[in-house]
Amino acid sequence: MTEKGVSRKLGLDKNALDELARALGKEYVRTNVEDLVCYSYDATATRQRAMPEVVVKASTTDEVATVVKVADKYDIPVSPCGARSGLSGGSLPLYGGIALDTTRMDRILEINAPDLIAVVEPGVVTKRFQDEVAKHKLFYPPDPGSAEFSTLGGNVAECSGGMAGIKYGVTRDYILSLEVVLPDGRVINTGSRSWRTVAGYDLTRLFVGSEGTLGVFTKITVKLIPLPAKVETVLAYFTTSADAVDAADAIILEQGVIPKTLEFVDSICIDSVRGYGGIEIPEEAKALLLVDVDGDPHIVGRERLRVEEACKYNNAFQIVIAEDAEKRNAVWQVRRVISPALFKVAGKKLNEDVCVPRSRMKEITEEAYSTSEEYSIPTACFGHIGDGNIHINFLYEDGNEQQAKVYEMLDRITKKVIEVGGTISGEHGIGTAKAKHLPWEIPPQELELMKSITKLIDPKNIMNPGKIFVP
Ligand SMILES: Cc1cc2nc3c(=O)[nH]c(=O)nc-3n(C[C@H](O)[C@H](O)[C@H](O)COP(=O)(O)OP(=O)(O)OC[C@H]3O[C@@H](n4cnc5c(N)ncnc54)[C@H](O)[C@@H]3O)c2cc1C
Numbered sequence: 001m002t003e004k005g006v007s008r009k010l011g012l013d014k015n016a017l018d019e020l021a022r023a024l025g026k027e028y029v030r031t032n033v034e035d036l037v038c039y040s041y042d043a044t045a046t047r048q049r050a051m052p053e054v055v056v057k058a059s060t061t062d063e064v065a066t067v068v069k070v071a072d073k074y075d076i077p078v079s080p081c082g083a084r085s086g087l088s089g090g091s092l093p094l095y096g097g098i099a100l101d102t103t104r105m106d107r108i109l110e111i112n113a114p115d116l117i118a119v120v121e122p123g124v125v126t127k128r129f130q131d132e133v134a135k136h137k138l139f140y141p142p143d144p145g146s147a148e149f150s151t152l153g154g155n156v157a158e159c160s161g162g163m164a165g166i167k168y169g170v171t172r173d174y175i176l177s178l179e180v181v182l183p184d185g186r187v188i189n190t191g192s193r194s195w196r197t198v199a200g201y202d203l204t205r206l207f208v209g210s211e212g213t214l215g216v217f218t219k220i221t222v223k224l225i226p227l228p229a230k231v232e233t234v235l236a237y238f239t240t241s242a243d244a245v246d247a248a249d250a251i252i253l254e255q256g257v258i259p260k261t262l263e264f265v266d267s268i269c270i271d272s273v274r275g276y277g278g279i280e281i282p283e284e285a286k287a288l289l290l291v292d293v294d295g296d297p298h299i300v301g302r303e304r305l306r307v308e309e310a311c312k313y314n315n316a317f318q319i320v321i322a323e324d325a326e327k328r329n330a331v332w333q334v335r336r337v338i339s340p341a342l343f344k345v346a347g348k349k350l351n352e353d354v355c356v357p358r359s360r361m362k363e364i365t366e367e368a369y370s371t372s373e374e375y376s377i378p379t380a381c382f383g384h385i386g387d388g389n390i391h392i393n394f395l396y397e398d399g400n401e402q403q404a405k406v407y408e409m410l411d412r413i414t415k416k417v418i419e420v421g422g423t424i425s426g427e428h429g430i431g432t433a434k435a436k437h438l439p440w441e442i443p444p445q446e447l448e449l450m451k452s453i454t455k456l457i458d459p460k461n462i463m464n465p466g467k468i469f470v471p
Contacts, residue, residue: 042084044092052079057104061179061181079099082102082123082152082154085146087429088432102216105153111132111136117195117221117224121220126143126150129152141169142170157208159429160427161426168260178208182457230300231300233321235288237317238287245365255307257306262291263291264289267285270285270287270288281334351391351393352394354422354423358386375405378394379395389426435466
């Protein structure tokens with residue numbers, strides 16, 4: 001595969017298949033159509049599909065290296081994947097070839113409390129890892145909404161964010177070192193086991209967020225912090241979105257609290273989740289904030305009161321406090337079910353994850369709602385308001401007319417986001433879904449520099465081709 005978009009199909013190349021089967025065992029080299037179909041999509045709402053020609057399930061670094069060497073030898077595209085929960089089409093084998101599944105590599109190799117680090121394989125599911133480190137009173141904060149099923153390899157490749165980003169940062173902030181199989185099969189180790197290093201260029205940061213285009217992660221060394229002793233949740237209901245946005249500002253700017261989570265939910269989302277799985281929400285609620293505060297118990301108590309104060313001052317008409325795990329779990333249900341519940345409004349959903357400087361948040365939600373009215377396409381906003389990362393969901397029915405409208409709306413919001421100094425993706429990555437818009441945000445010189453890095457590391461363009469940059 002020497003040119004973007006020009007794929008040499010593996011189909012007839014029996015030698016490559018034989019080499020893969022010899023190295024991994026036939027069981028883990030799958031070509032039956034059922035397997036291929038399962039690897040032809042991810043959670044991207046636009047539902048783009050692309051079939052691989054073979055699914056390969058590797059269980060060790062050596063196996064990954066062998067697969068990549070075979071791909072290099074026979075010029076076959078390789079698309080790494082984890083749980084395929086991505087929301088930008090990142091794992092889709094756009095030009096066929098090999099879907100390289102790393103979920104069998106699911107061992108937690110080390111949890112080192114004195115060093116405050118852990119070493120894991122890429123297929124470890126995020127929540128399982130968080131639960132394991134919590135047994136050692138340690139905390140791995142990156143917390144995507146998909147934590148129950150997404151893998152750490154996928155999280156690193158997308159630089160996933162999630163709920164706790166406002167206080168604790170995102171995946172990038174916790175990755176110390178990576179073992180990576182490069183596109184020619186060489187194995188490298190970036191970074192260090194120590195919390196700091198300035199030895200040479202920061203290759204770890206280059207690979208984090210590279211969306212499977214620069215190599216396959218086979219080991220990940222992460223930084224851990226002590227587990228906060230207490231978490232409490234404030235759920236505040238408002239009659240307008242504007243009041244909720246003002247309250248979010250007041251929590252940070254007036255009350256001086258950086259909470260663990262600061263989530264915003266608008267009226268379309270509320271109407272969708274009302275009654276979903278028995279969730280009860282007051283009729284007059286048109287927006288809500290979900291705020292977690294964590295830390296020492298006496299600090300948590302004080303910060304919680306400040307959050308309540310900011311919400312009341314900005315006209316919250318009802319506040320629910322959840323102090324224990326069971327009650328917290330129940331109130332968080334409102335946020336967790338939004339994605340599936342929105343399908344009650346329309347059969348299709350295009351989910352954007354723009355991020356803007358915090359002070360421009362209101363402009364962006366207002367633009368989303370006015371565009372929604374103009375085009376008569378319901379548009380729901382929710383997400384990580386604390387750090388400016390908001391999910392704008394266009395809800396539409398199948399069919400060309402509505403789809404065309406949605407893509408026009410998307411272009412309009414994208415322009416506005418860039419105009420106010422924001423970015424087209426705060427956490428879901430570019431993949432195929434946002435490749436068209438990347439040049440709108442990144443100037444030509446910088447874009448060329450990025451492409452030249454890909455060319456240097458992957459001159460044959462076999463590693464997840466067609467992603468990030470428009471082919
Ligand atoms: C309901 C729901 C909620 C979500 N909430 C959030 C959220 O709050 N925040 C957020 O950031 N995302 C969220 N996501 C998106 C998604 O879960 C994340 O992007 C996640 O990190 C993907 O992990 P995965 O294991 O499913 O990776 P996949 O989807 O399989 O792959 C994602 C990317 O990682 C690459 N990749 C996978 N494994 C490797 C590897 N071993 N080496 C190199 N590259 C690899 C793939 O090539 C692809 O480019 C959500 C998704 C869903 C469905």
